[in-house]
Amino acid sequence: MIIIIKKKFNIREYQVQLKFFKQMYHDKKISIKDFNRILNIKNKYHRLQSILARNLLISYFDSKKISDYKLTSSLKNVPLVIGGDNPIFISISHSKNLITVAIANRRIGIDTEYILKPFPSILRSKWNSKNYIYPYRTWTSIESYLKYLGIGLTKDLTTINIAFKNTNQNIVIDKGTKKVFSSVTLKEKDYLITVTQKNYFSMDDIKTITYA
Structure with a gap:
């Protein structure tokens, strides 16, 4: 089962979320490396995005009695995530005022994009007609795959093909490694969320949780 946690946020939450984040660090649930790195993010809005993602993870783990x-x-x-009784894999994404976190028992990648903005034409200039028509679905599939790999945008994007099987199901084809991956796209009002894993999965394998 893949868990996707979603939360829409407002910058007015900053002080409350920061206080919780600091407490979780003192409770040894956040490494000193991440604590310092996140607090050193210059942009307050981006800093809050990173703080909130960790706070959501901790709130979920605590609700499930994971220690x-x-x-x-x-x-x-x-x-x-280090420690715990069983391996836990996570991936984090944020776009505008939506935070999404994916949790699974095997490696996973997630990407979220706000879709009510023009898509950069240069990014889709070499795509086929279907990918061109659905740019955000294509892009979130690519980005979630790169997050699955843990390499960001350092990979040659022309080596990645995205095929659509149905309304939600995608196939990620890495022409460089000749490997195929499974991804699923969800609609969240003005956003698209895509998650990617190596083995096949479908919407039935995803549980979404919305935090207020």
Whole structure:
């Protein structure tokens, strides 16, 4: 099962969320590396996005009585969960005022995009007709795959093909490695959310939770 946690936020939440974030650090649920890195983010809005994502994860883990874990990140700042009784994989995305977090028992990537804005034409100039018509579905599939890999936008995007199976199901084809991945796209009002994993999964394997 894949858990997707969603929350729309307002900058007025900053002080409340910051207080909780600091308390979770003192409770040893957040690594000193992530604590310092996030508090050093210059843009207050972006800082709140990162704080909120960690707070959502901790709130969910605590609600499920998961203990002995710590939130940290890799050398490339890919979010990680260490400790706990069972492996937990996470991925984080935010766009405008929506935060999304994916939680699974195997590696996963998630991307979220606000879709009521013009899509950059240069990004889709080499796409086929279907990808061109559905740019945000294509882009979130690409981005979620890159987050699955943990490499960001360092990969040659022309080596990634996206095929649509049905309304929600996508196939990610990496021409470089000749590997195929599964992804699913969800609509959230003015946003698209796409999650990617190696093995096939469908909407039936996803549970969404909305935090107020």
